[in-house]
Amino acid sequence: MALVEVPKEFPTKLFINGEFVDAADKRTFDNINPATEDVIAPIAMAGKADLDAAIEAAKRSQPEWGAAPPAKRASAIWKIGDEIMKRRHEFAALEAMDSGKPYRECYSIDVPMAADHFKYFAGVLRSLQGETIPVNDNLFVYTLREPLGIVAGITPWNFPLLMAARKIAPAIAAGNAVILKPASPTPLTAMLLAECIAASKVPAGIVAVLNGKGSEIGQAIVEHPDIAAISLTGSTSVGVKMIKDAAPTLKKLTMELGGKSPNVIFADSDLDMAVKGAQAAIFYNKGEVCTAGSRLLVEEKVYDETVEKLAARANKMTHANPLDDDCRYGPQNNKSQFDTTMGYIEKGKKEGAKLVAGGERMGDKGYYVAPTVFADCTSEMTIVKEEIFGPVLAVQKFGDFDDLVAKANSSEYGLAAGVWTRDVSKAHKYAKAVKAGSIWVNCYNWYDSAVPYGGYKFSGYGREMGLQGLANMTQTKSVWVQL
Numbered sequence: 001m002a003l004v005e006v007p008k009e010f011p012t013k014l015f016i017n018g019e020f021v022d023a024a025d026k027r028t029f030d031n032i033n034p035a036t037e038d039v040i041a042p043i044a045m046a047g048k049a050d051l052d053a054a055i056e057a058a059k060r061s062q063p064e065w066g067a068a069p070p071a072k073r074a075s076a077i078w079k080i081g082d083e084i085m086k087r088r089h090e091f092a093a094l095e096a097m098d099s100g101k102p103y104r105e106c107y108s109i110d111v112p113m114a115a116d117h118f119k120y121f122a123g124v125l126r127s128l129q130g131e132t133i134p135v136n137d138n139l140f141v142y143t144l145r146e147p148l149g150i151v152a153g154i155t156p157w158n159f160p161l162l163m164a165a166r167k168i169a170p171a172i173a174a175g176n177a178v179i180l181k182p183a184s185p186t187p188l189t190a191m192l193l194a195e196c197i198a199a200s201k202v203p204a205g206i207v208a209v210l211n212g213k214g215s216e217i218g219q220a221i222v223e224h225p226d227i228a229a230i231s232l233t234g235s236t237s238v239g240v241k242m243i244k245d246a247a248p249t250l251k252k253l254t255m256e257l258g259g260k261s262p263n264v265i266f267a268d269s270d271l272d273m274a275v276k277g278a279q280a281a282i283f284y285n286k287g288e289v290c291t292a293g294s295r296l297l298v299e300e301k302v303y304d305e306t307v308e309k310l311a312a313r314a315n316k317m318t319h320a321n322p323l324d325d326d327c328r329y330g331p332q333n334n335k336s337q338f339d340t341t342m343g344y345i346e347k348g349k350k351e352g353a354k355l356v357a358g359g360e361r362m363g364d365k366g367y368y369v370a371p372t373v374f375a376d377c378t379s380e381m382t383i384v385k386e387e388i389f390g391p392v393l394a395v396q397k398f399g400d401f402d403d404l405v406a407k408a409n410s411s412e413y414g415l416a417a418g419v420w421t422r423d424v425s426k427a428h429k430y431a432k433a434v435k436a437g438s439i440w441v442n443c444y445n446w447y448d449s450a451v452p453y454g455g456y457k458f459s460g461y462g463r464e465m466g467l468q469g470l471a472n473m474t475q476t477k478s479v480w481v482q483l
């Protein structure tokens with residue numbers, strides 16, 4: 001029950017050309033601790049002039065970095081992973097304070113995974129190869145994989161460090177320069193990551209971190225003609241706007257967007273394991289997970305028992321300050337998300353869903369929302385259709401396999417899906433039938449740097465992580481030589 005120590009000093013400025021600098025116009029914004037509602041620190045707020053400075057630095061550095069021997073790039077990027085792990089506690093403490101994620105989760109999941117993204121891409125970048133293609137005897141044809149140039153990563157606030165690593169690591173591994181725009185509620189760990197990058201052998205100018213507003217610096221990135229590609233992780237509405245606004249400058253886009261993922265419990269599952277899995281699938285990171293198993297579909301025969309067990313588990317969950325080393329459940333990341341979540345809870349009640357757990361605020365300080373379970377939901381209800389991005393589970397009943405597939409696929413989203421069953425062929429059949437980018441069988445929310453990840457339908461397009469994530473940061477040139 002002790003609060004972990006938070007670093008007294010941490011970077012708050014912009015990271016441009018290898019240096020930490022104030023915004024050109026000296027503006028700052030306050031970032032807030034969601035557990036206490038106190039201001040943590042004023043953070044430098046980037047504007048168009050800062051973006052131009054970052055782009056000028058990138059233009060100077062990227063050609064040499066892109067042409068550097070792969071082994072040289074690999075060792076510099078590997079070092080970033082080492083630096084992150086050296087500062088594991090600092091990262092975990094700042095992330096917990098800034099985002100509301102429990103310290104123990106940041107320490108054991110987010111920080112090592114972020115370090116692993118750098119090490120994975122440092123490792124696989126040397127596998128980026130061209131091909132020779134037989135065409136006819138008089139021609140020798142080969143392909144080259146080249147960087148895109150200057151790219152940008154725009155990230156959300158739910159996994160701030162991890163998302164920053166997911167954007168930066170593959171981009172620089174492929175030889176690009178990258179500009180990162182973190183979500184404004186969570187600027188701190190991206191700046192600490194910039195310190196790790198400055199301590200590595202990645203040259204100045206290859207990575208810039210520009211904190212600030214989406215509507216301002218984010219929009220300036222989208223419209224900038226010198227940026228070749230953007231990888232966004234964020235909401236579908238911001239993604240759709242970005243696609244329109246990036247069209248005139250013909251940017252390559254990767255869209256990792258929202259979700260409303262169906263998690264399925266069959267009657268033949270190990271029910272205790274499935275219920276525990278369903279609880280973690282929705283309440284991990286207080287529901288602020290794009291892949292959250294926010295729709296639970298339960299086979300009729302075990303429906304009542306499942307709802308009862310799940311409600312009992314949810315009602316037992318307690319909240320604490322994320323910096324408390326015992327904390328397992330933190331506050332919503334920000335006031336606006338807190339209000340959104342509470343608004344959806346009200347809608348669930350009004351539209352007739354049966355509230356069996358939670359449904360209210362926890363405590364009177366901080367943005368805590370009780371783990372909430374609504375049973376007897378129908379596909380027409382708002383809480384079944386819309387992404388809430390908070391700790392609210394909508395439980396529905398299903399009859400046969402066709403009914404299940406129809407309900408699972410009724411969402412406009414298609415990011416992830418889970419299924420709990422002891423019948424292996426049923427699991428594979430379901431995995432094939434459901435329209436989503438990641439399917440978990442008898443588990444939920446597993447990720448690995450090596451496994452491609454991304455959405456179907458309104459959850460986006462393009463893939464991150466794995467070899468596809470690396471290839472996504474390159475373009476192919478075909479060379480024809482007459483012999």
Ligand code: NAD
Nearest residue numbers: 155156157182183214218219234235238256257258259290
């Ligand atoms: P958001 O869409 O509001 O913001 C995402 C980022 O886009 C932020 O950095 C924001 O400042 C920026 N932005 C906003 N307007 C912009 C504009 N006009 N131009 C350029 N940039 C702009 O999302 P959020 O509230 O930060 O995060 C929650 C959302 O992210 C949820 O919908 C969630 O599902 C999604 N998400 C998806 C994944 C995934 O992998 N698919 C992962 C995490 C979160």
